[in-house]
Amino acid sequence: MLPEIAIVGHPNEGKSSVLSTLAEDDSVRVSPYPGETTVCRSFPVMIDNRELIRFVDTPGFQNPAKVLATLKTLEGSSEERLRKLVDYCSSTEELAEDGELLKPVAQGAALIYVVNGARPVRAVDRDEMEIIRLLGKPRMAVINNKREDSRYLAHWKDELAIRFNSIRLFNAHRATYAERIGLLEALGSIDQDWQQIMAEVVTTIKKDWDNRTSNTAHIIASLLTESLRLKLSAQLGKGADEQRTREELTAAYTKKISGLENKAHAHIRAQFHHNLFDYQLPPYSILHEEIFSEKTWQFLGLSKRQFMVLGGIGGGALGAGVDVAALGHGLGLFTALGTIGGALGALGTRKRLDYQSSLLGIRISGPQITIGPAGSIGLLFVLTNRALHFYKHMANWAHGRRDHEEARPALEESTSANYTRDWSAAELKIAHDFFQTIDRPESDKHQTAAAKLEATLIESLTKISSAA
Ligand SMILES: Nc1nc2c(ncn2[C@@H]2O[C@H](COP(=O)(O)OP(=O)(O)OP(=O)(O)O)[C@@H](O)[C@H]2O)c(=O)[nH]1
Ligand SMILES: [Mg+2]
Numbered sequence: 001m002l003p004e005i006a007i008v009g010h011p012n013e014g015k016s017s018v019l020s021t022l023a024e025d026d027s028v029r030v031s032p033y034p035g036e037t038t039v040c041r042s043f044p045v046m047i048d049n050r051e052l053i054r055f056v057d058t059p060g061f062q063n064p065a066k067v068l069a070t071l072k073t074l075e076g077s078s079e080e081r082l083r084k085l086v087d088y089c090s091s092t093e094e095l096a097e098d099g100e101l102l103k104p105v106a107q108g109a110a111l112i113y114v115v116n117g118a119r120p121v122r123a124v125d126r127d128e129m130e131i132i133r134l135l136g137k138p139r140m141a142v143i144n145n146k147r148e149d150s151r152y153l154a155h156w157k158d159e160l161a162i163r164f165n166s167i168r169l170f171n172a173h174r175a176t177y178a179e180r181i182g183l184l185e186a187l188g189s190i191d192q193d194w195q196q197i198m199a200e201v202v203t204t205i206k207k208d209w210d211n212r213t214s215n216t217a218h219i220i221a222s223l224l225t226e227s228l229r230l231k232l233s234a235q236l237g238k239g240a241d242e243q244r245t246r247e248e249l250t251a252a253y254t255k256k257i258s259g260l261e262n263k264a265h266a267h268i269r270a271q272f273h274h275n276l277f278d279y280q281l282p283p284y285s286i287l288h289e290e291i292f293s294e295k296t297w298q299f300l301g302l303s304k305r306q307f308m309v310l311g312g313i314g315g316g317a318l319g320a321g322v323d324v325a326a327l328g329h330g331l332g333l334f335t336a337l338g339t340i341g342g343a344l345g346a347l348g349t350r351k352r353l354d355y356q357s358s359l360l361g362i363r364i365s366g367p368q369i370t371i372g373p374a375g376s377i378g379l380l381f382v383l384t385n386r387a388l389h390f391y392k393h394m395a396n397w398a399h400g401r402r403d404h405e406e407a408r409p410a411l412e413e414s415t416s417a418n419y420t421r422d423w424s425a426a427e428l429k430i431a432h433d434f435f436q437t438i439d440r441p442e443s444d445k446h447q448t449a450a451a452k453l454e455a456t457l458i459e460s461l462t463k464i465s466s467a468a
Contacts, residue, residue, distance in 0.1 A: 001193075001197060003194065003198065004042075004055075004056060004107075004108065005054070006055075006101070006109040006110070007056065007112045007114060008058050008101055008111055008113055008114070008132070009061070009114040009128070010124065010125065011034035011061070012032075012060065013115055013146075014146060014400070015037065015114045016036065016037055016057050018112070018144055018172045019043060020172070020398075020399045021170075021172050021398040022055060022180060023043045023045050023055050024273045024399050025043050025045075025399060026273070026275060026277055026402075027043075028043060028057060028399075029057075030400060030402060037059045037060070038059050038100075039059065040056050040057065040058050040104055042054050043055045043056070047204055047205070052204055052205070056109055059101050061097075061098055061101065061124070061127075061128050062097045064098075064127035064131060065124070065127050066094075066095060066098075067085070067098045068127045068130055068131050070088055070089075071135075078135065082105065082106050083106055085099075086099050086102050086106045089102065102135075105135060105137055109137075110139065110187070110191070111132060111135075112141075112142050113129065113132055113140070113141045114141075115144070115156060116146045117144065117146075117150075117156050117169070118145050118146045118147035119152060120155065121159050129160065129162075129163045132164075133162075138190040138193075139164055140167070141164040141166070141168070142167075142183070143157075143167065143168070143170070144172050145171055148171070166190050168183050172400035173398050173400060174398060174401075175398050176395075177395065177396075177465055178465075178466060180205075181202060181205065181206065184202050184205065188202070209465075212272070212395075213458055213461045213462060215271060216268050216457075216461055217455075217461060219267045219268055219387075220268075220383075220388075221450055221453055223261060223264035223387065224380055224383055224384065224434070224453075226260050227374070227383055228374045228379060228380060229372070229439060229441070230253065230257060230373065231371070231372035232256070232370070233249075234248070234249045245369055246362065249362075249369060249371050253360065253372060254292055257383075261291065261386065265390045268387065268390060269394050271394075274397065281393060282393070285393070286386075286389060287386055287390060300381065300382045300385035301381055302378050302381055305421075306420070306423070306428060309425050309428045310377060310432055313428075317377040318378075357375070361375030362375070373439055380435055381420050384419075384420055385419055388460060388461070389419075391461060392464045392465075395464070395465050396465070419460050423460075430453050431456075433446075433448075433449035434446065434452075
C-alpha cells in the first residue's frame, strides 16, 4: 500500500508550506493570500525512482459549519457518510471546495490537520476539527506556529487533544531533517495499519539522507584534491614585469579555485531538491567573503591549536620556510600566516611576498613562474569550512520557506562558525597526510588519507545536520 496523506485545514494557515517542507518539494504553491490552493494536487516523494509516500495539497475549509451540519444528518457507515458528504458538497456550489478537500480522504488518505498556533482558537476551527473527528479516519494535528507566538499554544493543544491522538509542533519554515523524520515516525502511531508502512518510509528516508551525507563528503574531498593540486604557470618573457605577471597569475588561480568551489557547491545543492528557487545565501553569510580574504581566513582558517598541532607533525604543511617556533609570538602572526592580504600588510614587502609565495605555492624558476600546488594546508581548512557552511544552509533550508526575511542569526554565532575547530589531533594528522601526498593521488598513503578524510567529513556533516 502506498501511504497517502491529505493536508487539510483552514485557508492560509500554512498547509501548502507544511507539505512543501515535509515532501522536500519547492514546486508546491505557497502564497500570502488565502485561497491559493483551490484544487487537490498530489505530491509524490520519490526515492531511487520509487514512489515512497504521497502528500495531497487541498484547498482550505470554506463553510465548516454547513459541512458539519450536513455530516450530522447523514446516516450509514463512516465510509458511506463520507461518500454522501463528498457528493453533496460537490454538487452544492458554495460547498464545492469543501467537497474537493474531502475527496482524497474519501479515497483512503490519512489526514494531517494544520493549524496556525499563533492565533486564538475560534468557532470555525472547532467545526473543522469536529468534521475530521466524525470522519473517523487516521489523523494527526500539526501546529504550524507561524509567528512563533506561544500564547495560544496550550489552548490549541487542549482543543486538539479532544479530537486527535497525535499532535505535533512543526514549523513549515524552520523544520529540520530531524523534525521531518520525527513527524513521519509519529504518523506511524496514528493507526495500526500505518505502523509498519511508516517504519519502512522512515528507514528509506534515513538511508537516503545518509547517502546524501556520504556523497557530500565525497564532493568536498574531490574539491580539496582538485584545488590543492591546482597548478598554473606563466612565462616571464624578456623584460617582463615580474610583479604584474605574478599578480595576473594569482588572479587566474583565485578565479579557478572559486570556479571549482562553485561547481562543488552546485553538486551539494543538487542533492537537496532545491530545484525551482534560486536559493541565494542569506545576506549575512560568511560565504559572501572571497576565498582568499582576510576575514575568511581569520574565521575559517587554522586556529592557534590546529596550527600548533600541525606544526608539531612536521610543519611542512603550513608553508615552506615558515618557522613555527618564531611564530609563537601571538595571534597576529597566526593570522598573518593564514592571510594573503590585510594582516600581511604589516610585514615588509619582501617578507610579505615570501609569505604569499609560501601560502600559495608560488615559485619562480628561470623564465617561468608557477603557482600551486597549494603551499599551505590552510586552504584545505578554508575550503572545508566553506563547504560545510554551504551544506548547513542547503540541508536546513525548509522547502516551504521562500525568503530570507526572518530569523537572522547573530553574526558571530552561526554565520562564521569554524566547523573544523573540534577536529582531534588524529583528524588533523589525516588532513596533514592528505595534504602532503596531494601530488601523489595514486599512492597508497594518499588513498588511505583520502578515505579517512571522507570519514571525518561525514562526522562533521552529521554533527551539523543533527545539531540544527
Ligand atoms: N512566518 C511563517 N510564515 C508561514 C509559515 N507557514 C506558512 N507561512 C506563510 O503563510 C502564508 C500562507 O501559507 P500557505 O502554505 O500558502 O497556506 P495554505 O494553508 O496552503 O493556504 P491556502 O492554500 O490559501 O488555503 C504564506 O505567505 C506562507 O509563507 C511559517 O511557519 N512561518
Ligand atoms: Mg495552499
